[in-house]
Amino acid sequence: MGLVGDRNGRPTRLNHNHKMRVASISKLVVAIGVMRLVEQEEVDLDADVSGYLGWTLRNPNHPEQIITLRQLLSHTSSVRDAGKYFIAAGQGELRDFFDPDSKLWSNGAHWAPEAETPGVYFEYA
Numbered sequence: 001m002g003l004v005g006d007r008n009g010r011p012t013r014l015n016h017n018h019k020m021r022v023a024s025i026s027k028l029v030v031a032i033g034v035m036r037l038v039e040q041e042e043v044d045l046d047a048d049v050s051g052y053l054g055w056t057l058r059n060p061n062h063p064e065q066i067i068t069l070r071q072l073l074s075h076t077s078s079v080r081d082a083g084k085y086f087i088a089a090g091q092g093e094l095r096d097f098f099d100p101d102s103k104l105w106s107n108g109a110h111w112a113p114e115a116e117t118p119g120v121y122f123e124y125a
Contacts, residue, residue, distance in 0.1 A: 031073055045070040055095050061114040071119050078118040081125050082109035 037043040043052065048066040050056045057067050059078045071077035084106060087093070096102035097110045112121060 034069060034073065043069060045073075053095070057095075057098060059111045059118055060100075060108060061111060062118055065118045067118050075122050075124050076119050077125075078112035078116055078121070079125050080110050080112055080123060082106050085125075 034043065034045075038045055046068050049069055049072060050058075050066070052069070059065065059067070062078065067077045067079075072079065082097075084104070085097075087096070087104065092102065092104050096104040097106070099105060100108070112118075112123065116123075
């Protein structure tokens with residue numbers, strides 16, 4: 001079994017109690033799941049993602065432009081990490097990053113600037 005650092009940086013054996021960040025592995029799992037739903041005609045890659053989320057997702061710099069699953073999966077949605085992309089348990093929901101009345105709004109930093117229209121510009125997020 002491999003060694004990992006404990007909270008104090010000391011080597012300790014990796015075991016089933018360790019919590020591992022899944023990071024970009026989760027993107028692959030989500031993409032496979034979404035594409036299976038596309039094949040089953042349960043979702044449409046080019047439909048407004050707001051219908052799947054249950055709340056409206058719009059770049060405030062382009063409020064008339066829908067955001068689609070295809071754009072989210074291809075990193076062209078205009079959503080940005082803005083240096084913060086983790087929400088601790090009980091500290092908010094995904095939609096809070098995009099709500100101007102939320103403490104996670106970060107002054108709109110989770111959106112591309114006005115010059116970058118959703119569906120046009122690529123930026124890994």
